[in-house]
Amino acid sequence: MERETGAREGLKGWLHPGKIGKFGIERLAWLLMRLTGLGLLAYFIGHIYETSHILDGKAVWDKSLEMTQTTEGHLFLALVIGMCVFHTGNGIRLMIAQMGYGIGKAERPDYPYKPQSINMKGKACIYATLGMAALAMWYGMAVMFA
Amino acid sequence: MATIHPKLSDELSQTVVSSTKSVKIKIKRSNPNVNSEQKFDDFVVPIEKWTTVLDVLLDVKSHLDHSVGVRYSCRQASCGSCGMKINGKPGLACFTKISELDSDTVTVEPMDNYPVVRDLAVNMDRMINNHKKVMPYVIREDSEIDAESGIREFLQSPENVDKYIQFSSCIKCGLCNSACPTMAMDKSFVGPQALAQAYRYIADDRDKGKNKRLKIIDESHGIWRCHFAGSCSQVCPKGVDPAMGIQLLRGYLLGIRD
Numbered sequence: 564m565e566r567e568t569g570a571r572e573g574l575k576g577w578l579h580p581g582k583i584g585k586f587g588i589e590r591l592a593w594l595l596m597r598l599t600g601l602g603l604l605a606y607f608i609g610h611i612y613e614t615s616h617i618l619d620g621k622a623v624w625d626k627s628l629e630m631t632q633t634t635e636g637h638l639f640l641a642l643v644i645g646m647c648v649f650h651t652g653n654g655i656r657l658m659i660a661q662m663g664y665g666i667g668k669a670e671r672p673d674y675p676y677k678p679q680s681i682n683m684k685g686k687a688c689i690y691a692t693l694g695m696a697a698l699a700m701w702y703g704m705a706v707m708f709a
Numbered sequence: 710m711a712t713i714h715p716k717l718s719d720e721l722s723q724t725v726v727s728s729t730k731s732v733k734i735k736i737k738r739s740n741p742n743v744n745s746e747q748k749f750d751d752f753v754v755p756i757e758k759w760t761t762v763l764d765v766l767l768d769v770k771s772h773l774d775h776s777v778g779v780r781y782s783c784r785q786a787s788c789g790s791c792g793m794k795i796n797g798k799p800g801l802a803c804f805t806k807i808s809e810l811d812s813d814t815v816t817v818e819p820m821d822n823y824p825v826v827r828d829l830a831v832n833m834d835r836m837i838n839n840h841k842k843v844m845p846y847v848i849r850e851d852s853e854i855d856a857e858s859g860i861r862e863f864l865q866s867p868e869n870v871d872k873y874i875q876f877s878s879c880i881k882c883g884l885c886n887s888a889c890p891t892m893a894m895d896k897s898f899v900g901p902q903a904l905a906q907a908y909r910y911i912a913d914d915r916d917k918g919k920n921k922r923l924k925i926i927d928e929s930h931g932i933w934r935c936h937f938a939g940s941c942s943q944v945c946p947k948g949v950d951p952a953m954g955i956q957l958l959r960g961y962l963l964g965i966r967d
Binding site for chain 2: 571572573574575576577581582585586587589590592593594596597657660661662663666667669670671672673674676677678679680681685
Protein backbone atom coordinates (compact mmCIF):
# COMPACT_ATOMS: atom_id res chain seq x y z
CA MET A 564 0.00 0.00 0.00
CA GLU A 565 1.52 3.31 -1.05
CA ARG A 566 2.07 6.08 1.43
CA GLU A 567 0.04 9.25 1.26
CA THR A 568 2.73 11.25 -0.53
CA GLY A 569 1.12 14.05 -2.49
CA ALA A 570 -2.29 13.05 -1.19
CA ARG A 571 -3.27 16.66 -0.55
CA GLU A 572 -1.75 19.95 -1.54
CA GLY A 573 -2.72 21.62 1.72
CA LEU A 574 -2.44 25.41 1.99
CA LYS A 575 -0.33 25.51 -1.18
CA GLY A 576 -3.50 24.53 -3.01
CA TRP A 577 -5.10 27.72 -1.72
CA LEU A 578 -2.32 30.24 -1.77
CA HIS A 579 0.02 29.40 -4.63
CA PRO A 580 -0.09 32.44 -6.97
CA GLY A 581 0.40 30.16 -9.97
CA LYS A 582 -3.05 28.67 -9.31
CA ILE A 583 -4.70 32.01 -9.99
CA GLY A 584 -2.75 32.35 -13.23
CA LYS A 585 -3.81 28.85 -14.30
CA PHE A 586 -7.42 28.94 -13.15
CA GLY A 587 -8.37 32.57 -13.66
CA ILE A 588 -10.32 35.25 -11.83
CA GLU A 589 -12.79 32.76 -10.32
CA ARG A 590 -9.95 31.16 -8.39
CA LEU A 591 -8.82 34.61 -7.18
CA ALA A 592 -12.39 35.35 -6.06
CA TRP A 593 -12.47 32.01 -4.23
CA LEU A 594 -9.19 32.79 -2.45
CA LEU A 595 -10.20 36.35 -1.53
CA MET A 596 -13.55 35.08 -0.24
CA ARG A 597 -11.71 32.74 2.13
CA LEU A 598 -9.12 35.30 3.22
CA THR A 599 -11.66 38.09 3.74
CA GLY A 600 -13.87 35.67 5.67
CA LEU A 601 -11.01 34.80 7.99
CA GLY A 602 -10.00 38.49 8.21
CA LEU A 603 -13.51 39.59 9.12
CA LEU A 604 -13.74 36.85 11.73
CA ALA A 605 -10.47 38.04 13.27
CA TYR A 606 -11.74 41.65 13.16
CA PHE A 607 -15.01 40.62 14.78
CA ILE A 608 -13.19 38.98 17.69
CA GLY A 609 -10.90 42.00 18.04
CA HIS A 610 -13.88 44.32 17.85
CA ILE A 611 -15.67 42.48 20.67
CA TYR A 612 -12.49 42.69 22.75
CA GLU A 613 -12.06 46.40 22.04
CA THR A 614 -15.65 47.37 22.78
CA SER A 615 -15.60 45.33 25.99
CA HIS A 616 -13.29 48.05 27.38
CA ILE A 617 -16.34 50.27 27.77
CA LEU A 618 -16.99 48.36 30.99
CA ASP A 619 -13.64 49.54 32.40
CA GLY A 620 -14.54 53.23 32.49
CA LYS A 621 -14.24 56.24 30.23
CA ALA A 622 -10.44 56.59 30.42
CA VAL A 623 -9.80 53.02 29.30
CA TRP A 624 -12.48 53.29 26.61
CA ASP A 625 -10.98 56.49 25.20
CA LYS A 626 -7.54 54.91 25.17
CA SER A 627 -8.76 51.89 23.29
CA LEU A 628 -10.40 54.14 20.68
CA GLU A 629 -7.06 55.89 20.15
CA MET A 630 -5.69 52.69 18.66
CA THR A 631 -7.61 53.33 15.44
CA GLN A 632 -6.88 57.06 15.35
CA THR A 633 -3.39 56.54 13.94
CA THR A 634 -2.26 56.23 10.30
CA GLU A 635 -1.85 52.48 10.75
CA GLY A 636 -5.25 52.28 12.42
CA HIS A 637 -6.87 54.12 9.50
CA LEU A 638 -5.21 51.83 6.97
CA PHE A 639 -6.37 48.83 8.96
CA LEU A 640 -9.95 50.11 9.02
CA ALA A 641 -9.79 50.82 5.27
CA LEU A 642 -8.75 47.20 4.78
CA VAL A 643 -11.70 46.06 6.92
CA ILE A 644 -14.04 48.15 4.74
CA GLY A 645 -12.59 46.54 1.61
CA MET A 646 -12.90 43.03 3.07
CA CYS A 647 -16.46 43.72 4.13
CA VAL A 648 -17.58 45.04 0.72
CA PHE A 649 -15.84 42.26 -1.24
CA HIS A 650 -17.14 39.49 1.03
CA THR A 651 -20.70 40.83 0.82
CA GLY A 652 -20.69 41.43 -2.94
CA ASN A 653 -19.05 38.14 -3.80
CA GLY A 654 -21.25 36.33 -1.30
CA ILE A 655 -24.35 37.61 -3.09
CA ARG A 656 -22.90 36.45 -6.43
CA LEU A 657 -22.24 33.01 -4.97
CA MET A 658 -25.70 32.72 -3.43
CA ILE A 659 -27.30 33.54 -6.78
CA ALA A 660 -25.04 31.04 -8.58
CA GLN A 661 -25.66 28.37 -5.97
CA MET A 662 -29.38 28.71 -6.53
CA GLY A 663 -28.68 27.79 -10.16
CA TYR A 664 -28.96 31.24 -11.76
CA GLY A 665 -26.38 32.67 -14.16
CA ILE A 666 -24.47 29.41 -14.58
CA GLY A 667 -25.92 28.33 -17.93
CA LYS A 668 -28.13 25.41 -18.82
CA ALA A 669 -27.25 21.73 -19.00
CA GLU A 670 -27.06 20.63 -22.64
CA ARG A 671 -25.09 18.39 -24.99
CA PRO A 672 -21.50 19.64 -24.89
CA ASP A 673 -19.65 20.44 -28.11
CA TYR A 674 -15.89 20.56 -28.56
CA PRO A 675 -13.94 22.61 -27.46
CA TYR A 676 -16.11 22.26 -24.34
CA LYS A 677 -16.21 25.74 -22.84
CA PRO A 678 -17.74 25.36 -19.37
CA GLN A 679 -20.96 27.34 -19.18
CA SER A 680 -20.71 27.91 -15.44
CA ILE A 681 -17.51 29.91 -15.97
CA ASN A 682 -18.94 32.73 -18.02
CA MET A 683 -18.64 36.46 -18.62
CA LYS A 684 -21.56 37.27 -16.30
CA GLY A 685 -19.73 35.73 -13.38
CA LYS A 686 -16.42 37.36 -14.34
CA ALA A 687 -18.09 40.77 -14.68
CA CYS A 688 -19.63 40.37 -11.21
CA ILE A 689 -16.22 39.55 -9.71
CA TYR A 690 -14.56 42.55 -11.37
CA ALA A 691 -17.45 44.79 -10.26
CA THR A 692 -17.14 43.53 -6.68
CA LEU A 693 -13.39 44.14 -6.68
CA GLY A 694 -14.03 47.63 -8.05
CA MET A 695 -16.65 48.36 -5.39
CA ALA A 696 -14.31 47.18 -2.65
CA ALA A 697 -11.52 49.43 -3.95
CA LEU A 698 -13.93 52.38 -4.21
CA ALA A 699 -15.20 51.84 -0.67
CA MET A 700 -11.62 51.67 0.65
CA TRP A 701 -10.73 54.85 -1.20
CA TYR A 702 -13.82 56.65 0.18
CA GLY A 703 -13.13 55.37 3.69
CA MET A 704 -9.55 56.61 3.56
CA ALA A 705 -10.70 59.98 2.18
CA VAL A 706 -13.01 60.37 5.19
CA MET A 707 -10.54 59.10 7.81
CA PHE A 708 -7.56 61.08 6.54
CA ALA A 709 -9.55 64.29 5.91
CA MET B 710 18.26 11.75 -41.32
CA ALA B 711 19.64 12.06 -37.87
CA THR B 712 19.73 9.79 -34.90
CA ILE B 713 18.46 11.18 -31.65
CA HIS B 714 19.21 10.76 -27.96
CA PRO B 715 23.01 10.63 -28.08
CA LYS B 716 23.26 9.22 -24.57
CA LEU B 717 21.30 6.09 -25.43
CA SER B 718 22.58 2.59 -25.35
CA ASP B 719 23.35 1.05 -28.74
CA GLU B 720 20.18 -0.97 -28.65
CA LEU B 721 17.94 2.02 -28.13
CA SER B 722 19.61 4.65 -30.25
CA GLN B 723 18.36 3.39 -33.58
CA THR B 724 15.25 5.57 -33.71
CA VAL B 725 15.35 7.77 -36.76
CA VAL B 726 13.20 10.85 -36.99
CA SER B 727 12.59 13.58 -39.50
CA SER B 728 11.66 16.21 -36.93
CA THR B 729 13.82 19.27 -36.55
CA LYS B 730 12.08 20.45 -33.41
CA SER B 731 12.47 19.10 -29.93
CA VAL B 732 11.11 19.71 -26.47
CA LYS B 733 12.66 19.37 -23.05
CA ILE B 734 10.42 17.37 -20.76
CA LYS B 735 10.90 17.51 -17.01
CA ILE B 736 9.36 14.50 -15.31
CA LYS B 737 8.80 14.45 -11.58
CA ARG B 738 10.13 11.19 -10.21
CA SER B 739 9.29 9.62 -6.87
CA ASN B 740 8.64 6.22 -5.39
CA PRO B 741 7.03 6.59 -1.96
CA ASN B 742 7.31 2.86 -1.34
CA VAL B 743 11.10 3.13 -1.38
CA ASN B 744 11.88 6.56 0.03
CA SER B 745 10.57 10.12 0.20
CA GLU B 746 12.98 11.49 -2.41
CA GLN B 747 11.44 13.58 -5.16
CA LYS B 748 13.36 14.88 -8.17
CA PHE B 749 12.92 16.03 -11.73
CA ASP B 750 14.56 14.15 -14.60
CA ASP B 751 15.05 16.06 -17.84
CA PHE B 752 14.88 14.55 -21.30
CA VAL B 753 15.04 16.10 -24.76
CA VAL B 754 12.68 14.50 -27.24
CA PRO B 755 11.97 15.30 -30.92
CA ILE B 756 8.44 16.44 -31.69
CA GLU B 757 6.11 17.05 -34.58
CA LYS B 758 3.19 19.45 -34.54
CA TRP B 759 0.79 16.62 -33.66
CA THR B 760 2.92 15.17 -30.84
CA THR B 761 1.08 14.88 -27.53
CA VAL B 762 2.52 14.88 -24.03
CA LEU B 763 1.78 11.15 -23.85
CA ASP B 764 3.69 10.58 -27.11
CA VAL B 765 6.68 12.32 -25.55
CA LEU B 766 6.44 10.27 -22.37
CA LEU B 767 6.22 7.03 -24.33
CA ASP B 768 9.20 8.15 -26.40
CA VAL B 769 11.13 8.67 -23.18
CA LYS B 770 10.04 5.26 -21.91
CA SER B 771 10.98 3.55 -25.16
CA HIS B 772 14.32 5.19 -25.79
CA LEU B 773 15.66 6.98 -22.76
CA ASP B 774 14.40 5.58 -19.49
CA HIS B 775 12.23 2.48 -19.24
CA SER B 776 11.55 3.08 -15.58
CA VAL B 777 9.33 6.17 -15.93
CA GLY B 778 6.03 5.30 -14.27
CA VAL B 779 3.00 6.48 -16.27
CA ARG B 780 -0.52 5.08 -16.56
CA TYR B 781 -2.23 5.20 -19.94
CA SER B 782 -4.48 3.12 -22.13
CA CYS B 783 -6.68 4.40 -24.97
CA ARG B 784 -4.59 7.39 -26.15
CA GLN B 785 -7.78 9.17 -27.29
CA ALA B 786 -9.21 10.86 -24.19
CA SER B 787 -11.72 8.10 -23.57
CA CYS B 788 -10.31 6.00 -20.74
CA GLY B 789 -9.23 8.77 -18.36
CA SER B 790 -6.02 6.99 -17.38
CA CYS B 791 -3.32 9.52 -18.24
CA GLY B 792 -4.33 12.46 -16.04
CA MET B 793 -1.36 14.43 -14.76
CA LYS B 794 -0.23 17.96 -14.05
CA ILE B 795 1.15 19.46 -17.25
CA ASN B 796 2.97 22.76 -16.79
CA GLY B 797 1.16 23.18 -13.48
CA LYS B 798 -2.38 22.49 -14.68
CA PRO B 799 -4.18 19.14 -14.58
CA GLY B 800 -4.77 17.66 -18.03
CA LEU B 801 -4.87 14.43 -20.00
CA ALA B 802 -1.45 13.66 -21.47
CA CYS B 803 -3.03 12.11 -24.57
CA PHE B 804 -5.28 15.12 -25.14
CA THR B 805 -2.62 17.82 -24.75
CA LYS B 806 -0.47 18.60 -27.74
CA ILE B 807 3.01 19.94 -27.11
CA SER B 808 2.43 22.62 -29.75
CA GLU B 809 -0.51 24.10 -27.84
CA LEU B 810 1.54 24.48 -24.67
CA ASP B 811 3.64 27.13 -26.42
CA SER B 812 6.75 26.29 -24.43
CA ASP B 813 10.11 24.68 -25.13
CA THR B 814 10.03 23.01 -21.73
CA VAL B 815 7.16 20.86 -20.50
CA THR B 816 6.95 19.89 -16.84
CA VAL B 817 4.87 16.86 -15.92
CA GLU B 818 3.99 15.94 -12.36
CA PRO B 819 1.51 13.54 -10.76
CA MET B 820 -1.96 14.96 -10.12
CA ASP B 821 -2.37 16.87 -6.88
CA ASN B 822 -4.65 15.58 -4.13
CA TYR B 823 -3.99 11.91 -4.86
CA PRO B 824 -1.45 9.58 -3.23
CA VAL B 825 1.44 8.92 -5.58
CA VAL B 826 2.03 5.29 -6.52
CA ARG B 827 5.18 6.00 -8.54
CA ASP B 828 6.32 8.89 -10.73
CA LEU B 829 3.22 10.05 -12.64
CA ALA B 830 0.86 7.29 -11.55
CA VAL B 831 -1.48 8.06 -8.67
CA ASN B 832 -3.88 6.01 -6.59
CA MET B 833 -7.47 6.86 -7.52
CA ASP B 834 -9.19 4.61 -4.95
CA ARG B 835 -10.65 7.53 -3.03
CA MET B 836 -12.26 9.05 -6.11
CA ILE B 837 -13.66 5.70 -7.22
CA ASN B 838 -15.01 5.04 -3.71
CA ASN B 839 -16.71 8.43 -3.64
CA HIS B 840 -18.08 7.77 -7.11
CA LYS B 841 -19.59 4.49 -5.89
CA LYS B 842 -20.90 6.21 -2.77
CA VAL B 843 -23.35 8.37 -4.75
CA MET B 844 -24.84 5.25 -6.38
CA PRO B 845 -24.01 6.00 -10.03
CA TYR B 846 -26.77 3.96 -11.60
CA VAL B 847 -30.48 4.27 -12.26
CA ILE B 848 -32.43 3.20 -9.18
CA ARG B 849 -35.93 1.80 -9.66
CA GLU B 850 -38.16 -0.69 -7.95
CA ASP B 851 -39.41 -2.12 -11.23
CA SER B 852 -37.18 -3.73 -13.80
CA GLU B 853 -36.54 -2.59 -17.31
CA ILE B 854 -37.13 -6.17 -18.38
CA ASP B 855 -40.41 -7.48 -17.09
CA ALA B 856 -40.87 -11.25 -17.41
CA GLU B 857 -44.67 -11.15 -17.31
CA SER B 858 -45.34 -8.33 -19.69
CA GLY B 859 -42.31 -8.87 -21.88
CA ILE B 860 -39.37 -6.64 -22.57
CA ARG B 861 -40.05 -2.96 -22.33
CA GLU B 862 -38.03 0.19 -22.16
CA PHE B 863 -38.17 3.28 -20.01
CA LEU B 864 -38.97 5.87 -22.62
CA GLN B 865 -37.33 9.24 -22.38
CA SER B 866 -37.77 12.39 -24.43
CA PRO B 867 -34.74 14.11 -26.04
CA GLU B 868 -35.43 17.12 -23.78
CA ASN B 869 -35.06 14.95 -20.70
CA VAL B 870 -31.87 13.39 -22.03
CA ASP B 871 -30.41 16.88 -22.52
CA LYS B 872 -30.81 17.54 -18.80
CA TYR B 873 -28.11 15.03 -17.87
CA ILE B 874 -26.26 13.92 -21.04
CA GLN B 875 -23.48 16.43 -20.43
CA PHE B 876 -22.71 14.87 -17.06
CA SER B 877 -22.71 11.33 -18.41
CA SER B 878 -19.57 12.14 -20.42
CA CYS B 879 -17.44 11.78 -17.27
CA ILE B 880 -14.48 9.43 -17.89
CA LYS B 881 -13.34 9.36 -14.23
CA CYS B 882 -9.96 10.84 -15.09
CA GLY B 883 -9.90 12.67 -11.75
CA LEU B 884 -8.63 15.99 -13.12
CA CYS B 885 -11.51 17.88 -11.47
CA ASN B 886 -10.65 16.53 -8.03
CA SER B 887 -7.02 17.42 -8.62
CA ALA B 888 -7.84 21.04 -9.49
CA CYS B 889 -10.35 21.51 -6.65
CA PRO B 890 -9.02 23.77 -3.85
CA THR B 891 -11.36 22.17 -1.32
CA MET B 892 -9.89 18.75 -2.07
CA ALA B 893 -6.48 20.28 -1.29
CA MET B 894 -7.46 20.77 2.36
CA ASP B 895 -10.31 18.39 3.15
CA LYS B 896 -9.45 14.73 2.77
CA SER B 897 -13.05 13.72 3.44
CA PHE B 898 -14.65 15.98 0.82
CA VAL B 899 -16.69 13.92 -1.61
CA GLY B 900 -15.30 15.92 -4.56
CA PRO B 901 -16.62 17.44 -7.77
CA GLN B 902 -16.48 14.19 -9.74
CA ALA B 903 -18.88 12.34 -7.44
CA LEU B 904 -21.15 15.35 -6.96
CA ALA B 905 -21.50 15.85 -10.71
CA GLN B 906 -22.39 12.16 -11.04
CA ALA B 907 -24.97 12.48 -8.27
CA TYR B 908 -26.57 15.25 -10.32
CA ARG B 909 -26.37 13.16 -13.49
CA TYR B 910 -28.58 10.44 -12.00
CA ILE B 911 -30.89 12.72 -10.03
CA ALA B 912 -31.62 14.72 -13.21
CA ASP B 913 -32.44 11.48 -15.06
CA ASP B 914 -36.22 11.14 -15.02
CA ARG B 915 -35.97 7.31 -15.10
CA ASP B 916 -34.24 7.37 -11.73
CA LYS B 917 -36.09 7.15 -8.42
CA GLY B 918 -33.11 7.39 -6.08
CA LYS B 919 -33.05 11.15 -5.60
CA ASN B 920 -33.76 11.19 -1.88
CA LYS B 921 -31.16 8.49 -1.14
CA ARG B 922 -28.47 10.39 -3.02
CA LEU B 923 -29.36 13.77 -1.54
CA LYS B 924 -29.06 12.25 1.93
CA ILE B 925 -25.56 10.98 1.09
CA ILE B 926 -24.24 14.32 -0.16
CA ASP B 927 -26.04 16.53 2.38
CA GLU B 928 -23.43 16.10 5.12
CA SER B 929 -20.52 18.04 6.58
CA HIS B 930 -17.98 16.94 3.96
CA GLY B 931 -20.53 16.81 1.19
CA ILE B 932 -21.94 19.33 -1.25
CA TRP B 933 -21.76 22.35 1.10
CA ARG B 934 -17.96 22.27 1.08
CA CYS B 935 -17.96 23.39 -2.56
CA HIS B 936 -17.46 27.16 -2.80
CA PHE B 937 -17.62 27.45 -6.57
CA ALA B 938 -14.01 28.16 -7.49
CA GLY B 939 -14.89 26.63 -10.87
CA SER B 940 -11.44 25.06 -11.34
CA CYS B 941 -12.99 21.61 -11.80
CA SER B 942 -14.91 22.77 -14.86
CA GLN B 943 -11.89 24.51 -16.32
CA VAL B 944 -9.83 21.32 -16.45
CA CYS B 945 -12.54 18.82 -17.49
CA PRO B 946 -11.48 17.37 -20.86
CA LYS B 947 -14.99 16.16 -21.72
CA GLY B 948 -17.11 19.26 -21.11
CA VAL B 949 -18.85 17.81 -18.07
CA ASP B 950 -18.79 21.14 -16.16
CA PRO B 951 -18.96 19.67 -12.63
CA ALA B 952 -19.30 23.16 -11.10
CA MET B 953 -22.59 23.62 -12.91
CA GLY B 954 -23.80 20.19 -11.82
CA ILE B 955 -23.00 20.95 -8.20
CA GLN B 956 -24.85 24.28 -8.23
CA LEU B 957 -27.86 22.66 -9.93
CA LEU B 958 -27.71 19.84 -7.38
CA ARG B 959 -27.92 22.38 -4.58
CA GLY B 960 -31.25 23.49 -6.02
CA TYR B 961 -32.77 20.16 -4.96
CA LEU B 962 -31.53 20.57 -1.39
CA LEU B 963 -32.62 24.23 -1.22
CA GLY B 964 -36.09 23.34 -2.48
CA ILE B 965 -35.70 25.40 -5.67
CA ARG B 966 -35.79 22.34 -7.92
CA ASP B 967 -38.14 19.33 -7.71
